Amino acid sequence: MTAVAQPVVREPQPNGVAPKSAPALDLARIRADFPILAERINGKPLVYLDNAATSQKPRAVLDAIANYYAHMNANIHRGVHTLSVRATEAHDAARRTVKQFINAADTREIIFVRGATEAINLVAQTYGRVHVGAGDEVLITAMEHHSNIVPWQILCEEKGAHLKVAPMDDRGELLLDAFASLIGPRTRIVAVTHVSNALGTVNPLREMIELAHRRGVPVLVDGAQAVPHFAVDVQALDCDFYAFSGHKVYAPTGIGVLYGKRALLDAMPPYQGGGDMIASVTFEKTTYNVLPYKFEAGTPDIAGAIALGAALKYISGLGMENIAAHEHDLLAYAAETVGAIPGVELIGTARERAGVLSFVLEGVHPHDLGTILDREGIAIRTGHHCAQPVMERFGIPATARASFAVYNTREEVDVLAAGIRTAREVFQ
Amino acid sequence: MSADLGELGDLYQEVILEHSKAPRNFRKPASANHHAEGFNPLCGDRCSVYLDVEDGAIKDIGFEGSGCAISRASASMMTQALKGKSTEEAAKLFEEFHNLVTGDAEAMKNAAELGKLAAFGGVSKFPARVKCATLAWHTLQSALEDKEETVSTE
Numbered sequence A: 001m002t003a004v005a006q007p008v009v010r011e012p013q014p015n016g017v018a019p020k021s022a023p024a025l026d027l028a029r030i031r032a033d034f035p036i037l038a039e040r041i042n043g044k045p046l047v048y049l050d051n052a053a054t055s056q057k058p059r060a061v062l063d064a065i066a067n068y069y070a071h072m073n074a075n076i077h078r079g080v081h082t083l084s085v086r087a088t089e090a091h092d093a094a095r096r097t098v099k100q101f102i103n104a105a106d107t108r109e110i111i112f113v114r115g116a117t118e119a120i121n122l123v124a125q126t127y128g129r130v131h132v133g134a135g136d137e138v139l140i141t142a143m144e145h146h147s148n149i150v151p152w153q154i155l156c157e158e159k160g161a162h163l164k165v166a167p168m169d170d171r172g173e174l175l176l177d178a179f180a181s182l183i184g185p186r187t188r189i190v191a192v193t194h195v196s197n198a199l200g201t202v203n204p205l206r207e208m209i210e211l212a213h214r215r216g217v218p219v220l221v222d223g224a225q226a227v228p229h230f231a232v233d234v235q236a237l238d239c240d241f242y243a244f245s246g247h248k249v250y251a252p253t254g255i256g257v258l259y260g261k262r263a264l265l266d267a268m269p270p271y272q273g274g275g276d277m278i279a280s281v282t283f284e285k286t287t288y289n290v291l292p293y294k295f296e297a298g299t300p301d302i303a304g305a306i307a308l309g310a311a312l313k314y315i316s317g318l319g320m321e322n323i324a325a326h327e328h329d330l331l332a333y334a335a336e337t338v339g340a341i342p343g344v345e346l347i348g349t350a351r352e353r354a355g356v357l358s359f360v361l362e363g364v365h366p367h368d369l370g371t372i373l374d375r376e377g378i379a380i381r382t383g384h385h386c387a388q389p390v391m392e393r394f395g396i397p398a399t400a401r402a403s404f405a406v407y408n409t410r411e412e413v414d415v416l417a418a419g420i421r422t423a424r425e426v427f428q
Numbered sequence B: 001m002s003a004d005l006g007e008l009g010d011l012y013q014e015v016i017l018e019h020s021k022a023p024r025n026f027r028k029p030a031s032a033n034h035h036a037e038g039f040n041p042l043c044g045d046r047c048s049v050y051l052d053v054e055d056g057a058i059k060d061i062g063f064e065g066s067g068c069a070i071s072r073a074s075a076s077m078m079t080q081a082l083k084g085k086s087t088e089e090a091a092k093l094f095e096e097f098h099n100l101v102t103g104d105a106e107a108m109k110n111a112a113e114l115g116k117l118a119a120f121g122g123v124s125k126f127p128a129r130v131k132c133a134t135l136a137w138h139t140l141q142s143a144l145e146d147k148e149e150t151v152s153t154e
């Protein structure tokens, strides 16, 4: 059973103000689509606010996995038998769904990988190794996840290249002028996050990409924290590469996507060697397969790709605009409610934010807060969120992070706020 | 703290909360001749342990660092428990403490022998917090062995 978006009814407002939360999504029905939300944790209803780490999965996704294994399990591209044909067709259909979802120009531009991490490593190890040489530069930002730092460090170390880091201000907003001035004649690639997983900052990608392109530099976007929260259009962004993980967008772990512009992907050497990525092999010479298979060596996560397709269809059915509006409202409400608790300091107050509320509580270490909230059934993430340089920038070892998904409610934010107040009492 | 916290109360016992707010021996003794750094990469907790060891006995001990209530209290109470002890006694105490916080039945039964440290018995119900309770101890072990690299709980 899938919840469907109700048409947005704009009732006339007495003073012309839009209703606080437009009734575009039927939250009760959406919540019923996610079996795990019925779990009780320490005797309390689960309040799952760790969606930036991984999201929960709707029944549509669980069913897609079960259905695949029950009715079409076979290897793809390899058999003439019926099951193999079914599996291949379903896998191809999932790729088309991804293409549509991010509005790529061509299904061949959609490479299935394990997740955002593998997508970024793929680009660093193929495009990067060809184009980045001694003395060259790779430009990232101060708010990257470790997975958009370390692959570039490995590359720079190997090549004798330099990693440059564009700074941010105290709100967690990128300093666009500084970013622009760091794109120099030796810059070979820019790698930036769309949305910061530690701060929630949404970066001004259109401007950033235009700045880089004006200097002929391609841009990789880490979209792991963006794709779940609002509509992404890779052609409108004009990014050269876009990486995201399925498990953060309601699909299972083990599947993710690298989008790349076809001309770039065509010119890149393969990533891993093996079956499926070749056209022909002799001991003297191997001819590589066409896109996207050139980058998909070995038997892929077939069920995962199909389930990712199901997840993207599910949220498309709800409407990305509706999801964005709902989560925007939740985040604003959370910032107001949690921010008003004495002793709470919000970390990351960029004007454009999505999905994430990071904060510290005076006198209570985030780790202790996490344990106390867990007793109340509330799951949040505490720590450095795989973004240690961000923590350093703000001079803190860790934050507590509540992160939102389509199924979260204002009532859950209230439960979170009550839990934070309890923690204050314990430690006062 | 309020009494209705259930298992939370087992974790955050009065003595633990008290030490976390006012840690003892939170300093670097001038006479220190052993030192090690500990780090829990998951939560960013850091701990430096300093020892003045003479003739196999811990004459003075101190610690510095930042961390959660459990790791601060554990470090603080560890320094109190170890001052004046021999290095062998320290190693044995670590073993008993480790057994206690990981829920070893025997250790739980004999917890009283650990004195104040018995307060950490509640940690065993919170597996995610065991590393917080043992960070200082692992760092101590490394300091006694004069290990160069930072101890990591991962």
Ligand SMILES: Cc1ncc(COP(=O)(O)O)c(C=O)c1O
Residues within 6 Å of the ligand: A052, A053, A114, A115, A116, A117, A118, A145, A147, A148, A193, A195, A196, A197, A222, A224, A225, A245, A247, A386
């Ligand atoms: C911004 C960002 N980039 C990349 C990743 C890495 O994703 P994965 O571990 O799924 O490869 C994450 C996940 O935490 C993230 O938040």
